[in-house]
Amino acid sequence: MDSIKNLVILGATGDLTSRLLLPGLATLLTAQPERQVTVIGADRQADEAWEQTVAAAFGTVQASGPAVDYALKTSSFTVCDATSATDLQKLLDELASPVCLYFALPPQVTMKSLEVLNELNLPEDLVLALEKPIGHDLESARELNRLVGQLVPESQTFRVDHFLNMPSVHSFTGLRFANRMLEPLLNREHVESIEINYDETLGLEGRAGFYDSSGALRDMIQSHLLQVMALVMMEPPSRIDAVELPALTAHVLRSTRLWDEDPARCVVRGRYTAGEINGKKYPDYISEPGVDPEKNTETFAQVTLEVDSWRWTGVPVTLRSGKAIGEPCKELVIHFRRPAHEYPQFPHDGRVPGDRLRLLLKSGQLEFELNVGGPFDARGMNRVTAQTDTADPILSSYGNVLRGILDADATFSVRGDASEECWRLIEEIQRGFDDGSVPLQDYAAGSEGPRLPTES
């Protein structure tokens, strides 16, 4: 399929468009000056300031060059109710194919819109881009995937996950397969445990409407962290393409189960209470406007899993994400096993600690924490941290997302069955929430989060 020239954003007046989609597109257009993309903003109400919105969003990333100028010149806004058959048919009839419909809409509206599209004559090469959440449980995810499958083939369906498209996550894939230092070690023989942590200082930030029905488990673990885990732990692909990666990441997710049958022993959940971070005061989560205290929504979730496969059985993988955390880590950490043999000349009678590789997800910086020093060196053995700065990416996460969509390349998109596997796991965890075996612990905003199972 030709690369897509007409990008329709449904829900264009929303925050996602101005904060992430348009700046992401601008990074792509700056990097690829020959690309011609026309952005059509669409929403129920007219937006007289659309051109300024596009220009301002492009300005946030210092976009420049012919592709940026072309997009600024050709962009337009159209009034379109995404749940109206007449509006959608008119919109599609007026645009030259191939077209992408990007659903930057609340999930219920997206679902309604997909149902309406099912009644229309759709162009054969129509591409659909769907934001998370894909459903709210396993059954609704299946229903959504079934509906989308009636509209367009899977290869034209993009379930967006911007973590899968983070520059740091892409560069880890490069590090793993572009040299021999890492891939031979990534298995149960050499790896002790893996952590993926995404703690944020952010609190609710006025998002109760969405977040209070979601919580940390669904907002962050169901989607982003499980996807990153699957990419990091997949078998080596024979090609890096939209056939291999979605198949291999789905394989990891199918092999994943809770570390312990009893969620109480491998899941932690918490909710922040009042506190302060960097001089900013946070109220109790339950006092935030729009929050329903009866919902018991968690703002912190930690889950330990096992990928039950020849490569990974026995290696605990912990995924963690919390809001209002004092010193937030956003990282992938691979803990290696200790050396296979002990030498009395080494510290602690030879029991030196295992090495550690840490990837900072936001900056892309890599840290290797290694044991170094000679056995007869009077100074003894040291730990050194070597840092590799891979920051300054050309495309932002959403730039990568949009490159994939506009080139109809689903290599870093979430396949339907993978989204369902994630819900299978979430439902197992949810059972521990519902029966009270995983208590909702309080933690003060600004602290490290709730107490973990190993802490007294």
Ligand SMILES: O=P(O)(O)OC[C@H]1O[C@@H](O)[C@H](O)[C@@H](O)[C@@H]1O
């Ligand atoms: O750090 P980033 O790229 O903004 O991603 C984190 C955000 O990802 C979003 O998908 C979640 O809904 C937010 O709650 C979260 O804060």
